[in-house]
Amino acid sequence: MHILPATPFSATDQVSAIHAAVPWSNIDLERGELRVRGTLVRTDVGLTIQPPKTGNGWRTIPLSGAVASAIRRQRAQQAADRLAAGVSWIGSSHVFTTEAGTPLDPRNVSRWFDTVVKRAGVDGSLHTLRHTALTAMAVAGVPLSVVSRTAGHESITTTVDLYGHVAEDATRDAVEALSRRLGLDVESRSEGSGTPLDSVPARVNG
Known part of the structure; x- marks a missing residue:
């Protein structure tokens, strides 16, 4: 073979x-x-x-x-x-x-x-490859509807039950990464180091 x-x-x-x-x-x-x-x-x-x-x-x-x-x-x-x-x-x-x-x-x-x-x-099996591939898609931010179609799940509910938590974790990581990139991470604020938004007015006039 x-x-x-x-x-x-x-x-x-x-x-x-x-x-x-x-x-x-x-x-x-x-x-x-x-x-x-x-x-x-x-x-x-x-x-x-x-x-x-x-x-x-x-x-x-x-x-x-x-x-x-x-x-x-x-x-x-x-x-x-x-x-x-x-x-x-x-x-x-x-x-x-x-x-x-x-x-x-x-x-x-x-x-x-x-x-x-x-x-x-x-360790692993062919089914492990399937789970790994679908998990990687969810982590990469691929919409669960697309993951579901690729997997051939009977309904997107199955996909959400199996991989919804992965997508949520990936989204949280992405938001936190953006905050760090912009200097808005929680740690820097708690230390009183200030952020670029400190100088932004609380309201937009006009």
Whole structure:
């Protein structure tokens, strides 16, 4: 199995299942977009693509330039695999495949990731990546409505319950940083050092 390039799927549901389910037709590299239309799951009849569980699960996620470049490299790698496999190439429409071109079993993707993080000496899972990505968005000040759409949450209430406190903390940090930048921090006032606003009139005349 090839190492999966960095993608925005870490912010989506069932990361490994979405990785495995994406066909090339759902990626527009020119526009820099990924359309999430299902997950790949193992059933009694084998690997099948099932639609998202909720209406918000059907979504389009923008791709950064770095991610688009990584996916282009994956396309080149897949073409090389096809040449190397020759008549053994089975082929599929999926972006991420085995060296024979067959879809990746999401369970194998999760096992591969677990092995990688264990070798790196860190804790985490593919679901941890999802939580980290969404938390980073909230800390960066991304509106929770956007975070919710990216995650595919059934409602923004779910997003607020999970990440609302992160956004509030980030907002407080931003306000305090601005106050320090303007010399309005509480400590300087309590020490009687004065602030630039001391000389500002209490009222604006006219």
